[in-house]
Amino acid sequence: MGLRETVPPAQGQAPRSQVTLDHLLRPLAMKNTAVLLISCPDQKGLVAAIADFLLRHDANILHADQHQDAERKLFLMRVEWDLADFRLDLSAFETAFRPVADKFAMNWRLALSAQRPRMAVFVSKYDHCLADLLYRHQAGELHCDIPLIISNHEDTHWLAEAYRIPFQHMPVHKDSKREVERDQLALLRHHHVDFIVLARYMQVLSPEFIHHYPNRIINIHHSFLPAFHGARPYHRAYERGVKLIGATSHYVTEVLDDGPIIEQDVVRISHRDQLEDLIQKGADLEKIVLSRAVRWHIDNRVLVYANKTVVFD
Template identity: 45%
Template structure:
């Protein structure tokens, strides 16, 4: 299968039991669908089964709505939880930032180079500093300042913009504000956040200075879905880099920026490619064969 082949992607989970894979693949076979790729995982501790199936979209002989309705009837028989995605759809992404630009630049570059298949529809910030980047790439920029007193009003404006632009995914690319539980609940599974891997050990405005003072030997970053509990959402991707005593706080920060860029991009890519299944506060992230 080539990368530009159009695919229908099903993400399926259910209680683990015999016959699920056979029944599901038979259902698609009976409707003349070619399964071009199938990945599965069994969580023996939870007793949970996860599956990702890619179908050749050329085999679609009905409307997409009819396919989903028919599969929904089949899924009800086996008590499956499922999603259906189409590779020819470009997700509409909103990026939220504050003053730091490294993750924003990286996401835009990867999108422009074709590594991230999406439309970056707008950039929202609580500071005006990064408007120049938005203008450079002709992306609509909205400056929405926020204080403790205006937080609810500011989030309402953000919500209005996300609805107006028909946004599918929100990426917090170093957005240094805490979203309200109401916001994250409404966008559950559709907000990806990045933070330095020192949490919860080094919190606050200058974690790299704290890391320097403690003589850390590893720099890390974590990308996760935002949840109502701060920085406790389902983890999508993590990475670390070994460092030593020779690095200053600024040197640690530079290493950290690079890790943050890579981890956030991998998480966003996995979401856009429909490779993530959530269960409770965990994720199953299927690798892709390239």
């Protein structure tokens, strides 16, 4: 995994390869901010009430973004502020904010940038999405901890070892699926996992399993949903002669490939592309789309409503 040094360094100087590697893997500067995510019926005075509440406690607002769904008459907002001079103890935030929330019938959630969510990764045989996530995590792009990788195959064990992350091989058979999911849930609880990423995990999760992590299981589907949902989408796209293929990252629900979409992207193909070309081009899209969705989830930029999402800037 490391770079091989070929030129001896000068006395007292770090090897060139190590300097380069340290630069690449240096974590991003730690933020100390709070994020408030809100959804409620749209009405006058919402932004003013939220801003006034934060101002009264000396909050320095760094980012604020909002969206109005006119059809549903719904207001959605994300506001982030610096905690350096914030005068309200966060343990008392719920009590202090409750009058504002009750007045406007808000659904809301507070998150802290300093808290690192714990992410478990599920994978089968394909390793491209897992490899991309692990590299980005080590490079400091994904502000989370990865306590566990679970797979129904041994193929990616070497990759987990390379990044020194515990790997659990849990084969899934038709008659043992319920028992395996029970053991998986026990492992997730033991490791205090906050959310799950399916990095090309080729198993359908049961409704009972999904119930434990609502809007906290992120999947990558190798198609531009809702087109070609289910299995073998590249084969069906090739047979159909499409000119664009895509990838979709979404939250998992009980309905297969029908959960709220977080991110999508496409790439153009032509009649010259064979099935293998579609699979290769699609794999490049999959890892990019999945990493974006995971990063936005970690950064508390995604708000789910009506089986779709708002992804705030």
